[in-house]
Amino acid sequence: MSANGKPKIAFFDFTSCEGCQLTVIDSLQDHPELLNAVEIVQFREAMSEKGEDYQIAFIEGSCTRQSDEARLKAIREQADIVVALGACAHLAGVNALKSLHPLEEVRKYVYGDKWDWYETYDARPIEAVIPVDFAIPGCPIDRNEFIAVVKALLLGKKPPIPDYPVCVECRLKENICMYTKGKVCLGPVTRAGCGAICPTYGSSCEACRGFISNPNQDSIKDVLAEAGLSVEEIINIYTMFTTYQVREKLLQKG
Amino acid sequence: MSLAILSKPAFRDFVARLLADYRVAGPVAHNGSFIFDEIRDPSELHMDYPTTLLPPKKFLLPIREVLFRFKRQDGGVLQAPPETPPTVLLGVHTCDLHAIQLLDTVFSSGHYDIHYVNRRKKTLIVSIECLGPCDEHSFCKSMGTLTADEGYDLHLTDLGDQYAVDVGTQAGKELLEKYASAKPADKEDVQRLNAVISAKWPRFSYRLDFDVSELPSVLELGMKSPLWEELGQRCLACAACTNVCPTCFCFDVKDEVELNLVDGQRVRQWDSCQLDEFATVAGGHNFRASRALRQRHRFMRKGKYILDAHKHLGCVGCGRCARACIVDITPVGVFNELYRQQQAGS
Numbered sequence: 001m002s003a004n005g006k007p008k009i010a011f012f013d014f015t016s017c018e019g020c021q022l023t024v025i026d027s028l029q030d031h032p033e034l035l036n037a038v039e040i041v042q043f044r045e046a047m048s049e050k051g052e053d054y055q056i057a058f059i060e061g062s063c064t065r066q067s068d069e070a071r072l073k074a075i076r077e078q079a080d081i082v083v084a085l086g087a088c089a090h091l092a093g094v095n096a097l098k099s100l101h102p103l104e105e106v107r108k109y110v111y112g113d114k115w116d117w118y119e120t121y122d123a124r125p126i127e128a129v130i131p132v133d134f135a136i137p138g139c140p141i142d143r144n145e146f147i148a149v150v151k152a153l154l155l156g157k158k159p160p161i162p163d164y165p166v167c168v169e170c171r172l173k174e175n176i177c178m179y180t181k182g183k184v185c186l187g188p189v190t191r192a193g194c195g196a197i198c199p200t201y202g203s204s205c206e207a208c209r210g211f212i213s214n215p216n217q218d219s220i221k222d223v224l225a226e227a228g229l230s231v232e233e234i235i236n237i238y239t240m241f242t243t244y245q246v247r248e249k250l251l252q253k254g
Numbered sequence: 255m256s257l258a259i260l261s262k263p264a265f266r267d268f269v270a271r272l273l274a275d276y277r278v279a280g281p282v283a284h285n286g287s288f289i290f291d292e293i294r295d296p297s298e299l300h301m302d303y304p305t306t307l308l309p310p311k312k313f314l315l316p317i318r319e320v321l322f323r324f325k326r327q328d329g330g331v332l333q334a335p336p337e338t339p340p341t342v343l344l345g346v347h348t349c350d351l352h353a354i355q356l357l358d359t360v361f362s363s364g365h366y367d368i369h370y371v372n373r374r375k376k377t378l379i380v381s382i383e384c385l386g387p388c389d390e391h392s393f394c395k396s397m398g399t400l401t402a403d404e405g406y407d408l409h410l411t412d413l414g415d416q417y418a419v420d421v422g423t424q425a426g427k428e429l430l431e432k433y434a435s436a437k438p439a440d441k442e443d444v445q446r447l448n449a450v451i452s453a454k455w456p457r458f459s460y461r462l463d464f465d466v467s468e469l470p471s472v473l474e475l476g477m478k479s480p481l482w483e484e485l486g487q488r489c490l491a492c493a494a495c496t497n498v499c500p501t502c503f504c505f506d507v508k509d510e511v512e513l514n515l516v517d518g519q520r521v522r523q524w525d526s527c528q529l530d531e532f533a534t535v536a537g538g539h540n541f542r543a544s545r546a547l548r549q550r551h552r553f554m555r556k557g558k559y560i561l562d563a564h565k566h567l568g569c570v571g572c573g574r575c576a577r578a579c580i581v582d583i584t585p586v587g588v589f590n591e592l593y594r595q596q597q598a599g600s
Contacts, residue, residue: 033513164529167492174289174307188490216490
């Protein structure tokens, strides 16, 4: 806690596009009073100062290098509360797609003949490296949800992340169902909280927020198959953001 | 009460005059479909709409509403939310009218819901008779909701170039007198209305394989049917069925605070018995943890429990849930399958 009684918070980034941190900055446009509620001591995307005495750490990005682990552990050591910020930190997200191919092949594809100059390993969510208290899902995060999470943390409450599907928000917005339009959509198994932003603007849900705790996987696979998708297409659409989770599940099953 | 005649241009003038004094909502076009929405001009109305995505219920029980505002200090000063303006709901179909009658009963009996009742008291309903089925999913004729004798302030029937206006309440009578240039119906108008009404009935078909009076017993006998397990396997628990339903009235209540952590508001928003968390209680136990149990609960509510408790059926046959379900779980399909199983077993 700083002398003015405000909790100190810090933002960190690992492998990501930094779009979630930009969304945090964007959220300040609607909620400048956030700066009255907390003191931001470190936020590379937005300021030069670097304080190390934070209580809440928001981490964007997946862990994709062995050498990232020490930095993550140091953040965990300092922070009372660690929050995964966005799909890369929460799920490993699209970064995990590389694990579908042999690592050496991926490195050569990306870095050409200098491939062994750059360290990398299979992308993982930060909770695979350190304990994480809460996650703000999404690619990118939803700015209103970010503010709602900050408020909950300041009140000592569990952040209000929904555990119901995107369809709930989509229907209440009176969108035409993507399936009615002849398209496929992962809304029925994906965690809500985004306000169904993609279907609202005409794109199908791709599960960037991860799955709800109890998705009906068998039924959604049948729905996708009935819509004419091949097994390969179903796997592709299903694992865009959740390759790490689907692989872990398969590995657990053996 | 009485019957009046309003020409189509006179109806437009009626709506235009209402707009000066009321919030006016009715069926409008939306993304190739129709929704109930507030209008600014009579030309936005599509009185011949087939059905809407969400029912007009949202103007009486908003999807999300602030119940009151509070402060987390000084003894928690409470402040009531802004009042709903006087509203006229236009173009309500008779299925939805029956649903609103159920909601009126639910919210004014037992726990008297002041938020709903206050809003309802300020709402006038101008309903409209359906002259043809909206699509293959509706089954209003089987549910006895193809017409309505009450529940409206004014009820319209489209006679081509004019509307027959049935006056249902004193408030409706006053609305018509003050805002519309209607003429009393003469003998010829009544004959024309009767002809239109008689002609509409054969256009609708009965879709239940049994009389609706048997529905509660069909469900009661079907409690242990293997059908529920089969529905549970298909159901995605996406809650589309309950969110589009005109009779569902379950809600959740939560507190939200501003970033100053002092000012806040208590809000309520629609909830759904189909969601995992709905029946999860303190301590983590979920007393309807399976999708099969939740689907059974939903249909029991629609065809039996609500009737037992409130003397109105919980399903009005509008067909919205059948249209919305990605995995084709429909009331007609479920009710008829239970009946078939019982016929086969007896």
